[in-house]
Amino acid sequence: MKTDLSLRKIIGLLQKGEVSALDLVKAYLEQIEAYNKKLNVYLSVNTKVLALAKTIHGKPDARYPLLGIPIAIKDIFLTKNLRTTAASLVLDDYIPAYSATVVTKLEEAGAIVLGKTNLDAWCHGSSTETSDYGPTKNPWNINHLPGGSSGGSAVAVATDLAPAAMGTETAGSVRGPAAWCGIVGLKPTYGRVSRYGVIAMGSSLDSPGPLTKTVEDAAIILNVIAGKDPNDATTSPTNFDDYTNELEKGVKDLKIGIARDYLLPNMDSKVKDLIISAAKLFEKLGAKVDLVKTLDPRFAISVYTVVQRSEVSSNLSRYDGIRYGRDRKYFGQEAKRRIMLGTFTLSTGYHDKYYKKAQKVRTLFIDDFNKVFKKYDLLIGPTMPGPAPKIGVTEGQAMFGEMADVLTEPTSISGLPGISVPCGFVDGLPIGLNIFGPQFSEGIILRTAYAYEQSTSWHKQKPVDFKKVIIL
């Protein structure tokens, strides 16, 4: 069977009985067998996946919306009895004793964990190059980066090694690789999706989210994973309707702002042109579109860096060499850098100068967004400042990720949701349109993204070059 189908189409085929869970799993395993080595997508493939598929006999329904559907999971989510590494050698042979809430929810909806995808070690990066297991390759040009940290998940979906995947975003880690790989990536509101069982990076920022082939698929997965979790005190009890219900509603009633300050001065004008074309399309579809002034996103870089490093230094202290088998010398360069910087920014005498100050500026961003979203339903801008750069550019650039993620950091530090959808190509590499809004505006974001997707054909283009390249 074909592996390039959307979740929605696969669900349809399963419901009609035209394919079985076993057919699906076999097809994806074949695809993995063919391309995984070349692209370095999966760190572990679930060896029980065939046996699991054989036990599934029903069809997807309201109770089990994902019954029989294989899904790729970023290797930062704990999976009970299935090796989970965070792409760090510190956890090289770690077999979790429990599963993340997101994984449990997907499994309870009938999904099958196909395998665990590559990432920047501990999510520390925007390229997957900091993975202790080597970088994942961008399928549009395997000499380029796939983005990160959820790079493995993005490439899995882009190259049909999975119909959909889970990632996590602290700032840009879902939307960034989705943009660079030409797929859809949704970062929900902080607290919309449980963090329980997700190896923590920046605890006040981390948001699990889906990477999918279509906007509708993102809504289908969000339906399953969203909601209050008694094991995560930061999840919100805010109710939500079926996120697929209003997808067709269009954008006629919406006021959309083009985030002027997100079209950075040194940005490739071809990227800006794509965003302006997207804005024009929204206007054509009936939305009211304006150019809107916001706080300069570049101020978010230092805020994000200080907050995230501080939290990282705290969160990694449990890997003290006493448990988990491996001692601290297995931490890679990037993790060590972050532990040192975060330890410094929390130390007596520097705490006020860095951590507290960063939190104050963070509040300024939140206030600024509150003001903007009183007038506008959503903002749009590019997801990344440019297309995927070449593998190796991050070498010697400790701040590469923070600079690359400049356009998603303001929303991350403010806890806001956003989606990246394919909106064109620059130099043969995909570009993403970032549509973001106030807290819990996932419904509006999804229908706006859907309206855009249905009126364009960028998402239908598939990478093919990677299939031709032979790696010796």
Next chain:
Amino acid sequence: MNNYTTIIGLETHVELKTASKMFCGCPSNHFGKPPNTQTCPVCLGLPGALPVPNKKAIEWSLMIGLAFNCKVSNFSKFDRKHYFYPDLPKGYQISQYDEPLCYEGYLDTSEGRVGITRVHIEEDTGKLQHTTISGSDMTLVDFNRSGVPLVEIVTEPDIRSAAQAKEFAQRLRSILRYLNVSDCDMEKGSMRLEANISLLQEFPISKFQFPINKNKSQLTKLPNYKVEVKNINSFRFMEKAILFEVERQKKLLESGYTPKQETRGWNESKNITVAQRSKETAADYRYFPEPDIPPMVFDDSYIKGVSSKIPELPQKIESLFIKKYNLRQQYAALLVSEKSLALYASDSFKEAASLGVDPDIVAGYIINQKINIDKVKPQDLVKDIKSKSESKVGDTKVIETWVDEAVKNLPQAVSDYQKGKLNAISALVGKVMQLSKGSADAKVVLNLLEKKLSSSKN
């Protein structure tokens, strides 16, 4: 020889006896349980695990603060306190730093008021077990205690003597037991005391540098060092440890040294304190707000609700006993030490008042005859006392002969009493009762004994 003022501040940790731990669903009662049988991803600090605060524990902590006359702010939060130790699986303890649940309270003792700086909630750590397995020395970690709710109560440096420290700690424990929030068992470690002790040299008035009010926290300057004494697991040891420290520090100061700022442990077999670690530089715990737990907001009606759950506390009952029933202070203080005893006494006094029996006599009976309050009903006790007193020999002259004989037979009790061990009188009362075969009127006996002992003292 110079004069010194002893400066003591106490830090008390108590484990709450909530059903579950502070941040997970594991049982919090860990004493004597097989190692690592009451653990989960959260209290083991496994990757990805998140804390969910125990509402009951927060409510109880607020109750404790309110019972010690503390202020409760409408906003509070948790913080991470970082340090490395094998019994701390996350590498940080979830505690409270600059926004404790309760602050600025006090507790009165007979030697004056002691300010309570703060009351906050945190999680307990695991426990290390140093042992030998197949001939090699090992350290094992038991995480059953990890995450048990722990309340920390910190006083101002207002305590001026070992006796006051002991009284403070006893009153504190009594209140916590009244609140029914902790077992406060020092041997099992559910109540832990740490004393910070230093000495301040008193200068003659002519060289007066800082005013010292011995009972209140009005020292304008504290000594430039303090010694923390840990590993104190009884009130008696605390008293001994403080007395030892005061002498040790005095000697050092007299010979021109400033005692080292350090943590010392009480060695109960040698009756000394022993240096454990130097605290000359403050540890940097890199506190920051715990991002996994949203800040706590308490509205006034919630605080009022918590406040209304506080039962009548021992000091209030003690003064009520004295005022309403004319009890001697000694009896009143003894009877309120445990809540069940105070309730029993209160019921007995009500009965006594209605039957025309002197509550003070009833109190004496409860204390001296060691009445089993679980078996003897207050009504029966008072009825019994009344009928006995009616058939009692009240003749002073007859009783005096028994008193004389008792005093002759028990010289030790007499000298103990005269040295201030007032409880020693119960042995003499008992002897008189024995001699009279229970027929002597206890109140008369007591009066005569007291008169006799105080006169023979002079």
